[in-house]
Amino acid sequence: xxxxxxxxxxxxxxxxxxxxxxxxxxxxxxxxxxxxxxxxxxxxxxxxxxxxxxxxxxxxxxxxxxxxxxxxxxxxxxxxxxxxxxxxxxxxxxxxxxxxxxxxxxxxxxxxxxxxxxxxxxxxxxxxxxxxxxxxxxxxxxxxxxxxxxxxxxxxxxxxxxxxxxxxxxxxxxxxxxxxxxxxxxxxxxxxxxxxxxxxxxxxxxxxxxxxxxxxxxxxxxxxxxxxxxxxxxxxxxxxxxxxx
DNA sequence: GAGTTCTCCTCATTTACTTCA
DNA sequence: AGTGAAGTAAATGAGGAGAAC
Numbered sequence: 001x002x003x004x005x006x007x008x009x010x011x012x013x014x015x016x017x018x019x020x021x022x023x024x025x026x027x028x029x030x031x032x033x034x035x036x037x038x039x040x041x042x043x044x045x046x047x048x049x050x051x052x053x054x055x056x057x058x059x060x061x062x063x064x065x066x067x068x069x070x071x072x073x074x075x076x077x078x079x080x081x082x083x084x085x086x087x088x089x090x091x092x093x094x095x096x097x098x099x100x101x102x103x104x105x106x107x108x109x110x111x112x113x114x115x116x117x118x119x120x121x122x123x124x125x126x127x128x129x130x131x132x133x134x135x136x137x138x139x140x141x142x143x144x145x146x147x148x149x150x151x152x153x154x155x156x157x158x159x160x161x162x163x164x165x166x167x168x169x170x171x172x173x174x175x176x177x178x179x180x181x182x183x184x185x186x187x188x189x190x191x192x193x194x195x196x197x198x199x200x201x202x203x204x205x206x207x208x209x210x211x212x213x214x215x216x217x218x219x220x221x222x223x224x225x226x227x228x229x230x231x232x233x234x235x236x237x238x239x240x241x242x243x244x245x
Numbered sequence: 246g247a248g249t250t251c252t253c254c255t256c257a258t259t260t261a262c263t264t265c266a
Numbered sequence: 267a268g269t270g271a272a273g274t275a276a277a278t279g280a281g282g283a284g285a286a287c
Contacts, residue, residue: 099276117254139277139278142254
């Protein structure tokens, strides 16, 4: 849109880095190499597809080139094989999309594996190695971090789903087990009496430990195991729910 | 200490380009 | 072969956080 507008306007531009453009705007524009002040009277109106191409720029007055949005980026990538190949709409007024070569991608990926953020010196070095602008390297790293985060979120989501499923299965199994144990109530077996005692003392893990020492560990172990598993299940669901929120 | 500016980051979105039906 | 939809990734813009002044 922005590119279209620029391609279609009369190329009479007079802008000042003042007014509605606050400090942020200024710095962001500076990052993009956009001039804060520009005056261009030399460009004739022409359709986008016939707009100035890179070679035209090379022959044109450098003073006029400065005002063309993104042009410097394109120039910097002239040596970039991929970039050349993909400039089908040669020199159109709109922004061009750089396509990184395999070698560039590999180098960037390697670098990203070593450190997911770059300090200015690393950024500059990498940019020189890749024959790209530091800003392009920076943008690549930003996008890469975003992609990585998105992938990790997907992985986490899958993991939580599986956790939820297995906890559900475990919960059903334990409920069944509990029901079976309760059914022993009918006979008032010694095991059920011990289960009742355990139920009143399950609040604190350290208490469980003490009781285990005080009582017959062999008999109580199974009961406490059930209690522990239930508690684990409850906390597991709680954590999963909290994570999901 | 509060206000301002700068730098760098994330996030959402746009856009150019590719792939595939 | 041509075309449109969907996908991908580079680029952009807004805004937040922290440091320096």
